[in-house]
Amino acid sequence: MNREEQLSHFFDNEKIWDVVIIGGGATGLGCAVDAASRGYSVALLEREDFAKCTSSRSTKLVHGGVRYLQKLEVDLVREALHERGIMKRNAPHLVKDQAFVISNYNYWDNILYFCGLLFYDILSFGFGYGRSRFISAGKVLHYIPTSRRSGLKGGVVYHDGQFDDSRMAINLAQTAIERGATVVNYTAAEKILHDADGKVCGVIAHDTLNNKSYELKARCVINAAGIFVDEVMSMDNTQHSRSIVPSQGTHIVLDMKFLQSDYAIMVPHTSDGRVLFAVPWHDKVVVGTTDIVRPESESEPKPLEEEIDFILSTAGLYMDPAPTRADILSVFAGQRPLAAPKKEGQNSKEVSRSHKIITSENNLITITGGKWTSYRLMAEDAINKAINIGLLPKRKCRTRSLKIHGWKPAPNLSDHLYVYGSDQEAILKIIADSPALAERLSPKYDYTAAEVIWAVREEMAQTVEDVLARRVRLLFIDAREAKNAARRVAEIIAAERGHDSAWIDTQVTTFHSIADNYIV
Numbered sequence: 224m225n226r227e228e229q230l231s232h233f234f235d236n237e238k239i240w241d242v243v244i245i246g247g248g249a250t251g252l253g254c255a256v257d258a259a260s261r262g263y264s265v266a267l268l269e270r271e272d273f274a275k276c277t278s279s280r281s282t283k284l285v286h287g288g289v290r291y292l293q294k295l296e297v298d299l300v301r302e303a304l305h306e307r308g309i310m311k312r313n314a315p316h317l318v319k320d321q322a323f324v325i326s327n328y329n330y331w332d333n334i335l336y337f338c339g340l341l342f343y344d345i346l347s348f349g350f351g352y353g354r355s356r357f358i359s360a361g362k363v364l365h366y367i368p369t370s371r372r373s374g375l376k377g378g379v380v381y382h383d384g385q386f387d388d389s390r391m392a393i394n395l396a397q398t399a400i401e402r403g404a405t406v407v408n409y410t411a412a413e414k415i416l417h418d419a420d421g422k423v424c425g426v427i428a429h430d431t432l433n434n435k436s437y438e439l440k441a442r443c444v445i446n447a448a449g450i451f452v453d454e455v456m457s458m459d460n461t462q463h464s465r466s467i468v469p470s471q472g473t474h475i476v477l478d479m480k481f482l483q484s485d486y487a488i489m490v491p492h493t494s495d496g497r498v499l500f501a502v503p504w505h506d507k508v509v510v511g512t513t514d515i516v517r518p519e520s521e522s523e524p525k526p527l528e529e530e531i532d533f534i535l536s537t538a539g540l541y542m543d544p545a546p547t548r549a550d551i552l553s554v555f556a557g558q559r560p561l562a563a564p565k566k567e568g569q570n571s572k573e574v575s576r577s578h579k580i581i582t583s584e585n586n587l588i589t590i591t592g593g594k595w596t597s598y599r600l601m602a603e604d605a606i607n608k609a610i611n612i613g614l615l616p617k618r619k620c621r622t623r624s625l626k627i628h629g630w631k632p633a634p635n636l637s638d639h640l641y642v643y644g645s646d647q648e649a650i651l652k653i654i655a656d657s658p659a660l661a662e663r664l665s666p667k668y669d670y671t672a673a674e675v676i677w678a679v680r681e682e683m684a685q686t687v688e689d690v691l692a693r694r695v696r697l698l699f700i701d702a703r704e705a706k707n708a709a710r711r712v713a714e715i716i717a718a719e720r721g722h723d724s725a726w727i728d729t730q731v732t733t734f735h736s737i738a739d740n741y742i743v
């Protein structure tokens with residue numbers, strides 16, 4: 224994943240790309256893997272870093288969506304459960320089985336949730352994780368020792384998947400490149416080009432690091448810009464009206480002492496009718512709830528104070544001791560590109576999570592909505608759409624059983640390097656060759672200088688934020704420690720890339736101001 228080498232593929236401005244993809248989150252990277260593995264020539268443009276926006280800010284679940292069953296969206300749940308199974312099979316180094324406990328405080332809920340989750344298991348037939356089961360109040364306390372005891376009537380255990388979202392995005396970029404795609408970060412689609420008939424025929428790409436522009440001719444352009452799809456649609460048609468609404472979800476990250484378990488907590492019905500998850504992740508607990516509609520799309524959205532208070536007070540009902548603001552190690556918010564509601568006044572809980580493909584009169588294909596779990600199917604549908612409208616010659620999708628870069632079965636989860644899968648040995652070799660690179664980035668965490676070197680050489684990391692937010696996840700795990708590590712990370716990147724001390728200072732200042740948003 225060498226950025227300069229990838230960019231050199233843009234020098235030939237006579238080349239006609241089969242597919243140009245705008246956006247390097249789950250959806251765009253999925254499209255790049257799909258199209259490249261079918262043998263099309265592919266260029267993907269990401270204007271910031273891969274997964275900078277929504278795709279690094281998820282709840283980290285690979286799930287069918289238990290809550291959509293409540294709304295009887297059976298087809299949507301079946302589809303996601305199927306994809307959940309495929310994702311674990313194709314990226315077993317990143318996707319693991321996660322058991323959840325629903326604690327019930329009345330007998331009726333025991334019956335209701337047990338029946339619902341049996342149905343969930345049936346829908347996942349052939350692609351299941353573990354099986355759901357009813358458990359006694361004693362077992363609830365055994366699995367989740369921090370549960371509130373008074374009034375506890377029992378519970379249900381069910382299974383979903385859990386993963387590392389931005390690591391998955393990097394591995395998708397690597398998979399696409401291995402299949403022949405050209406994939407670059409910090410390169411924006413600035414303009415959409417049209418031919419004499421007004422049909423989309425390419426884009427102007429702007430490399431923001433070197434301030435250079437390239438004209439890319441294309442048979443097909445796919446808009447996978449997440450919460451920014453409307454900006455890109457407006458480049459195609461200035462009269463375009465809004466097709467998505469950003470819906471913001473907030474997560475807090477706490478120490479494991481607030482969960483004391485490998486089991487996750489799922490609260491199906493909070494005081495305002497939303498769902499709350501508390502999920503173990505990299506030896507911490509991520510606690511979050513369903514998102515709420517926001518007026519504007521933001522790539523670095525600020526967590527809302529009232530959401531933090533709501534999560535803390537709701538989590539406090541299920542955790543003992545109840546967490547306080549001082550216990551928050553990191554807080555992050557992400558915005559979901561939800562298909563815009565047809566009716567005015569609909570709220571985000573009511574807007575469908577299914578994905579949507581929109582083809583403009585000029586043949587711009589926009590793919591929006593959906594979720595991380597369905598990224599592969601969304602990509603398959605988008606490329607099939609390009610075939611069906613005659614932009615690409617017909618070729619079969621190959622991603623159902625395509626191993627994602629890093630594929631390695633049964634990882635050792637107690638070693639923090641497990642997320643690198645088959646690349647783990649290469650990182651250990653960096654340390655074996657230069658033992659000084661075993662130096663830790665923080666005395667509290669196992670991340671090493673070798674991982675920074677790896678991120679720069681092999682994963683296209685350009686900045687301190689790229690490394691600390693999306694290659695290693697320290698910013699999301701412990702924002703204060705990430706701030707402390709920033710200067711050392713900047714020095715390591717600078718030594719690798721030949722940057723001067725002014726670059727280091729600017730990077731540290733920039734990272735500190737971003738990290739301040741993750742601290743309450």
Ligand SMILES: Cc1cc2nc3c(=O)[nH]c(=O)nc-3n(C[C@H](O)[C@H](O)[C@H](O)COP(=O)(O)OP(=O)(O)OC[C@H]3O[C@@H](n4cnc5c(N)ncnc54)[C@H](O)[C@@H]3O)c2cc1C
Binds near residue numbers: 247283450472593
């Ligand atoms: C709070 C929250 C929790 C979630 N939890 C889960 C979960 O647990 N499991 C699950 O399956 N799903 C979850 N989701 C949904 C999932 O995260 C999203 O559906 C998915 O990440 C969207 O990916 P995307 O690629 O469409 O968008 P993004 O990740 O936002 O990617 C779009 C990219 O396009 C780039 N871009 C924009 N304009 C341009 C341009 N002009 N040129 C080049 N690039 C451009 C942006 O920089 C961005 O990186 C969650 C979502 C939210 C908000």
